Amino acid sequence: MTGGEASRDQELVDLANRLAVAEESLRAVQAGEILQRAMRGEIAPRTLRAHRPMLDEVNGGRTDIGPMVERIRQAIAESETSHSGEIRFAVEAALPMSYLRRDAPARERAEMMFSKLRVWDTAENNGVLIYVELADHKIEIVVDRGIGGRVAAAEWTAIAAAMRDRIQAGDFEAGALAGIQAVGALLARHYPLAEGERNPNELPDQPTVL
Numbered sequence: 169m170t171g172g173e174a175s176r177d178q179e180l181v182d183l184a185n186r187l188a189v190a191e192e193s194l195r196a197v198q199a200g201e202i203l204q205r206a207m208r209g210e211i212a213p214r215t216l217r218a219h220r221p222m223l224d225e226v227n228g229g230r231t232d233i234g235p236m237v238e239r240i241r242q243a244i245a246e247s248e249t250s251h252s253g254e255i256r257f258a259v260e261a262a263l264p265m266s267y268l269r270r271d272a273p274a275r276e277r278a279e280m281m282f283s284k285l286r287v288w289d290t291a292e293n294n295g296v297l298i299y300v301e302l303a304d305h306k307i308e309i310v311v312d313r314g315i316g317g318r319v320a321a322a323e324w325t326a327i328a329a330a331m332r333d334r335i336q337a338g339d340f341e342a343g344a345l346a347g348i349q350a351v352g353a354l355l356a357r358h359y360p361l362a363e364g365e366r367n368p369n370e371l372p373d374q375p376t377v378l
Contacts, residue, residue: 237375240341240345240375241375247349247352248352249361251359252355253367254294254369255373256295256296257298257344257376258278258297259299259375259376259377260301260378264277277308279310281297281378285371288312290314292359293313294312294358295311295312296309296310297310300331300340305335305336307328307332315355315359319354331343
């Protein structure tokens with residue numbers, strides 16, 4: 169191979185690499201736009217499920233919803249200044265295909281995430297997971313046995329219903345923040361911090377975008 173041929177081959181390799189990076193960046197932007205539109209209620213469930221494979225592959229696009237995610241994180245952190253409980257928040261565009269193929273309910277997915285995110289792993293068994301599935305506007309609140317034994321199921325159901333109303337109206341952030349505030353109020357009622365006491369922050373405040 170001559171020097172000229174080697175140079176041309178390297179140029180082709182460089183071009184292919186640049187195209188691959190550009191394609192990945194475009195897919196990331198598209199994924200971010202899809203998630204934003206889903207949170208505003210602008211995408212039909214069937215369309216959102218069709219995009220699930222791309223959303224699984226692309227992580228970079230999630231940065232486009234970064235400011236909203238940060239505000240949700242701040243709301244969780246603020247809530248935990250008034251109680252010893254732990255709140256986790258998880259959201260995903262649609263159920264994975266493995267769930268859809270067997271018509272599994274969102275509750276099953278939420279309970280799996282409760283385990284995976286280790287919401288059960290708190291000293292006082294007072295962890296709460298708020299799970300949101302955007303395609304069908306499913307809201308599931310999964311609670312550990314400590315707080316679960318002190319709060320009636322109807323109260324969790326009411327919080328989920330209020331969140332769903334706002335999300336269906338296209339205001340995901342308002343629904344998420346209202347849910348966190350309501351869950352925090354229940355935790356503060358049953359697990360208040362004593363004067364000078366601080367929440368041990370046993371679990372991350374950062375929301376999980378699946």
